[in-house]
Amino acid sequence: MARDSAPTAWSPSSEGEYEVARSDLKRRFAAWRTDKGIDVEVDAPEAPIHYKWGYLDGHLTRWTRDDLDEVYLELYPAKVIVGEDEVAEVLTEARAFMTFLADTGLLASGSETAAVLLEHLDQIEGRFLSNMADASRYSFGKRLWMAAAAEGVHPDDPEAVDAFMANFNARPRAEREALLGRGPQVLPRPTVTGRFTPPGTKPRPKQSSAKRRKRRH
Numbered sequence: 001m002a003r004d005s006a007p008t009a010w011s012p013s014s015e016g017e018y019e020v021a022r023s024d025l026k027r028r029f030a031a032w033r034t035d036k037g038i039d040v041e042v043d044a045p046e047a048p049i050h051y052k053w054g055y056l057d058g059h060l061t062r063w064t065r066d067d068l069d070e071v072y073l074e075l076y077p078a079k080v081i082v083g084e085d086e087v088a089e090v091l092t093e094a095r096a097f098m099t100f101l102a103d104t105g106l107l108a109s110g111s112e113t114a115a116v117l118l119e120h121l122d123q124i125e126g127r128f129l130s131n132m133a134d135a136s137r138y139s140f141g142k143r144l145w146m147a148a149a150a151e152g153v154h155p156d157d158p159e160a161v162d163a164f165m166a167n168f169n170a171r172p173r174a175e176r177e178a179l180l181g182r183g184p185q186v187l188p189r190p191t192v193t194g195r196f197t198p199p200g201t202k203p204r205p206k207q208s209s210a211k212r213r214k215r216r217h
Contacts, residue, residue, distance in 0.1 A: 010108060011059040021060055022049050023108075032100045044093035045100075053077050061101055062108035065120045068094070073124060077131040078139045081146060087132055091121050146166075 010025075012018040013107065029045045032038075051071045052060050067211065076082075081088060095118055101107040102114035111117075131137055138146070153164045168176065 010061040010106070011057075012053070018053050022053070025049060025060060025127075028104060028106070030099065030102050032104060033096070036103075038096055040089075040093050045087050045089075045097045047071070047076070047080065048094060048097055059108060059110075061106045062110045063098065063101070063117055064112045065111065065117065066207075068117065068120055069124065072121075073131055075135060077126070077137040079142055082132065082141060091125055091128060095121055109155070152185045 008021050008024045009017050010021055026043070026045050026049070030042050033042060033044075048071055049060055052058065052063075052067065055075060056067055056070055070090065076090065098114055098117045098121070100106075100110075104184050107114060135143075138141065147168070148155070148161065148164045151164060155159045155161060
């Protein structure tokens with residue numbers, strides 16, 4: 001596959017630059033996926049791109065094991081809703097994205113090698129699945145949307161969402177806190193963003209840089 005040499009700012013400094021970089025990176029991934037015959041979703045890069053920009057260092061093509069830990073062991077469990085039939089595919093898609101970056105020469109300086117990143121994804125798979133099943137890691141927003149889903153509410157149905165929120169806000173405070181933990185007494189109507197990601201609270205506190213340097217295996 002020929003490498004696309006068109007210049008793009010992979011470390012964007014504004015939302016506008018981010019949207020350009022995000023679209024370009026996903027376009028390149030889609031072309032690479034087709035060329036290689038890789039059987040993963042075309043939107044596979046969406047989550048790692050989103051979290052790298054919004055929660056980590058903002059450089060979309062520079063990846064380390066620490067970055068993978070933050071995205072897949074912390075942010076995904078806290079913020080992302082994935083069906084039981086899809087959760088095993090998440091790290092498969094991550095492997096495809098890391099392989100794509102390496103194959104196309106986009107894995108930026110300062111990254112760890114693709115071999116190291118792919119091996120690390122294999123090593124953290126058990127912890128990823130365990131963390132995804134650990135409700136204590138869920139953010140306020142994820143708990144809310146999971147409660148809505150449990151009642152048959154689809155996020156793309158605004159009338160159903162409005163009815164759920166009105167019903168939820170009318171419940172006794174003790175009932176709401178039992179489900180979500182302590183929080184605002186009345187919840188605003190949320191909006192849905194991202195492929196799997198519901199809006200919610202800030203992610204779990206990041207480890208200090210000193211702690212992050214201590215590799216966990």
